[in-house]
Amino acid sequence: MVEAAARIDGFVQRTPLIESNVLGQRVWLKCECLQTGGAFKLRGATNRLLQLSPKERERGVVAFSSGNHARGVAIAAKRLGIRAVIVMPADAPQVKVDGTRAEGAEIVFYDRRTESREEIAARIASESGATVVPSFDDPAIVAGQGTAGLEIVEQLGRCPTRIVIPCGGGGLASGIALAVPTAEIVIVEPEGWDDMGRSLERGEIVPVAPDAPDTFCDAIMTPRVSPITYGILRDRNAKALAVSDAQVAQAIRYAWDKHKLVVEPGASVGLAALLARKLEPMDDTIVVLSGGNIDPALHARIISDPA
């Protein structure tokens, strides 16, 4: 983890830790929404790409992602002069497609319901010799995301008592869990997409049900977690919570109103859990706001809804 932090130093921003007061408890917001590319993903992507051999660099990389990982890989690849192909769902938010394309990556779309992004990426990799950069199932990705946890400890000047982290595949949550071994780790997922929570409860990996309800938390709609991320969170006795889209909308409004921050749905689930009183209040709680790449029309709708 410390090696990862040293490796990516200068490539990623040290994002602010902003004090808040949520329902009377003293809370610190780790603002990865202010990270370059608008999400924490640049950390893991940079850490992975910096470990490619010269030959691997030449052959390029391929990644699949609904958006934030795509953009993180695209930015890291551009900076290092590496060709990047990104496999994205055809229904990804336009803001994420545009962000990825603006970084010079080549985009290949697929249909979320009928095609397998893993197969498409594997085919591209086998045809071009490109290296697949997974979004979470990779120790270098997990270590890179975990550098956000090291920063939290440095910025706070001590270990926090609790860290509340959005969870899709679990790369960020497991990375931070490794980086801050003494804090209570709380992961938060959208209702119905709480497969990490159910996996931790069952003691084995269970995927999201095929009939899972819709959610606007696109960044963390991950159908199945990985043995790496699941294993770390299990060993750390992570606590798991799930929140509704309405609770997430309330958190997005709160971040806008109280802190002038733009936070996307999947990145607001931790704050949503606190605001919905799903946790006993505890001072020195860290809430990770993991990204800000929200569709403008959706953000406009949420912030102007007085509910």
Added chain:
Amino acid sequence: MVEAAARIDGFVQRTPLIESNVLGQRVWLKCECLQTGGAFKLRGATNRLLQLSPKERERGVVAFSSGNHARGVAIAAKRLGIRAVIVMPADAPQVKVDGTRAEGAEIVFYDRRTESREEIAARIASESGATVVPSFDDPAIVAGQGTAGLEIVEQLGRCPTRIVIPCGGGGLASGIALAVPTAEIVIVEPEGWDDMGRSLERGEIVPVAPDAPDTFCDAIMTPRVSPITYGILRDRNAKALAVSDAQVAQAIRYAWDKHKLVVEPGASVGLAALLARKLEPMDDTIVVLSGGNIDPALHARIISDPA
């Protein structure tokens, strides 16, 4: 200035300095929109209130403001256990009225067109013995706002070449001009409300024309600057620019899109000037984003407008 910084240390946030790239030039955004209360105003208000005598503290304070100074004074007063009365225009953005009231201040409304807020505040002061806390025409206020400039130098690790600052009454701009004596100072105002610019050009203070066009930059619609702020900016050879509401809207969208920041119209004029190519590009330019208290419906309209 250094005394002011020591005095208010612990009362205000050290706001982040975030790197950006605006039309190819390396720019740093000083994010006072992330300040407690959503604007830089807490700096000056805290510096002023901490210098009240025990007797003055007992009698309370009164301030007049369209919103951000009101909120800054209200927060500082609440923390120090001082009673605050705020005189606000009846048409102030609801978000600012609510923010001020939430801090426990008493609000007295007046009509911008028919009543004088100075007279109302003076009457309240003479009746209650409260101290008037001006929004810019006071050396302690100017010194407090200037602490943002000291922070910029510390965070950058050197003096910036240029600082671009929104200007209403000129408290922030003149404070920063004093704090960073070697940087080129550029102030930016809304078109028609560019009275500081015209005053600097004429060599004497000229007020805003009575038929000045409307602007949504409510925070910097100041009808007349003060000898203190004007004198400092004149002595520093400050450069002055004016921008249109359309240019400001573009800057608000830019801050939202590229940096996930909520910036209000009056706080976006500096960024607007850069984006509208009103300045020759220069690396190490600092752009001060001075506040984020924008009405949600207006923000929603601006960010969802693809123009």
